[in-house]
Amino acid sequence: MNPQLMLLLEIQDLYLQKTALLEEPGFDSVQEKHFNIDPRTAAEALDEKIEELKEGLDPAIQLRCERGFPTLGRMVVPVIGGVCYGCFVSIPTSRVGDQNQGVETCESCGRFIYAPR
Ligand SMILES: [Zn+2]
Known part of the structure; x- marks a missing residue:
C-alpha cells in the first residue's frame, strides 16, 4: 500500500x-x-x-x-466490487489498480480510495 x-x-x-x-x-x-x-x-x-x-x-x-x-468524516474509503464505499458510485477498477502510483481519489465524492487486500 x-x-x-x-x-x-x-x-x-x-x-x-x-x-x-x-x-x-x-x-x-x-x-x-x-x-x-x-x-x-x-x-x-x-x-x-x-x-x-x-x-x-x-x-x-x-x-x-x-x-x-x-x-x-471518513475521508479514506475502500473500493469493493468497483464501488466507492464513500458515495456508492462505480469507479473504473483501473483507477485503484496500482497503488504504488499514488493516492487516488473518487471523482464523485472526493474521498481517498483504496482497494483492500
Ligand atoms: Zn466516492
Whole structure:
C-alpha cells in the first residue's frame, strides 16, 4: 500500500476516535467513569498526534484532508466490487489498480480510495 495512504488511514483512525470522544452521546461519561479519562484531554492528545502525522503528508493531500475531514468524516474509503464505499458510485477498477502510483481519489465524492487486500 502507498505509504501516504497508510498515513492517511492512521490519521483517519485518530480523527474518528476524537470525533467519537467528543460527539457520541454517553461515550464521554462512560470513559470518564470507568477509565478515569477526561475526554477533552484525550481529544487534545489525539489532536496533537494528528498534527504530527499530517506533517508526513504531501502538501496537496494535507490540504484535501483539512477540507475533507470536518465535512465528510471518513475521508479514506475502500473500493469493493468497483464501488466507492464513500458515495456508492462505480469507479473504473483501473483507477485503484496500482497503488504504488499514488493516492487516488473518487471523482464523485472526493474521498481517498483504496482497494483492500
Ligand atoms: Zn466516492
